[in-house]
Amino acid sequence: MDASLHFVQTLGTLLSLLVGMRTSLDMRATGTSQRPQGQGRLRKIFRDNGLSIVMFGLFLVFWLGQSLTGLHAYNAEQREHGQSPISYGEYVRSGEFIESTFENWESEFLQMGAFVVFSAFLFQRGSGESKNPLGGNEVDKDPRKEARPDSPGPVHRGGLALKLYSHSLTLALFGLFLFSFALHAVGGVKLFNEEQLQHGQPTVSFWQYVSGSRFWFESFQNWQSEFLSVGVLVVLSIVLRQKGSPESKPVHAPHRETEEA
Secondary structure, eight states: OOHHHHHHHHHHHHHHHHHHHHHHHHHHHTTOOOOOGGGHHHHHHHHHHHHHHHHHHHHHHHHHHHHHHHHHHHHHHHHHTTOOOOOHHHHHTSHHHHHHHHHHHHHHHHHHHHHHHHHHHOOOTTOTTSBOTTSOOGGGSOTTTSOOTTSOHHHHHOHHHHHHHTTHHHHHHHHHHHHHHHHHHHHHHHHHHHHHHHTTOOOOOHHHHHTSHHHHHHHHHHHHHHHHHHHHHHHHHHHOOOTTOTTSOOTTSOTTOOSBO
């Protein structure tokens, strides 16, 4: 089966499932659902975790689409150069697939980590993505004074555990960035050396590759777009709205109002 057709069919199936789940939830909310009680648990799981389920589901669909269409394009190029096509398993272990995957992950985690850090002490008045510059923000309160019985364990333990937990989101995001950055470099040098061998040219070491312009060009071209998209979201959320989304201010909120306070 053609890779593109397979991807479209997979995406169509996922969208059909999402529409079905949403319809089921709407029927339950209006009291019109006649489904067996045993399915209530699944509906509750989707209601409570629908955002992450959909996001990771779409990630897997598009990652599969990347691998299938990438394999198709790679083998077409192989045939043009009189080379033998490779299998799907060989392709997902190739330098091209590893580099293209982690080159994108790297920029995403850098952008998210930087935004989490910068939004802790920088402000944009009127933006739904910013704290209130006048203070009084919930996230700035002392966790030891605000602790509740069901607060996370580090809040009750205090000390180093609380210090690390207070910055755990940033640490996790930058850790994922460094992991992706390293694999981008590993995949990049592997792909570069494969191309060098095909053209009868000498290969390079890992450090030679990461100190070269090609590696940094690949990184910078993704980094700039990520920070552009975040900047656009921050500014547009001042004057534009999306009803029902926590990423937006309420539709009725004045433009200069900064929501969190």
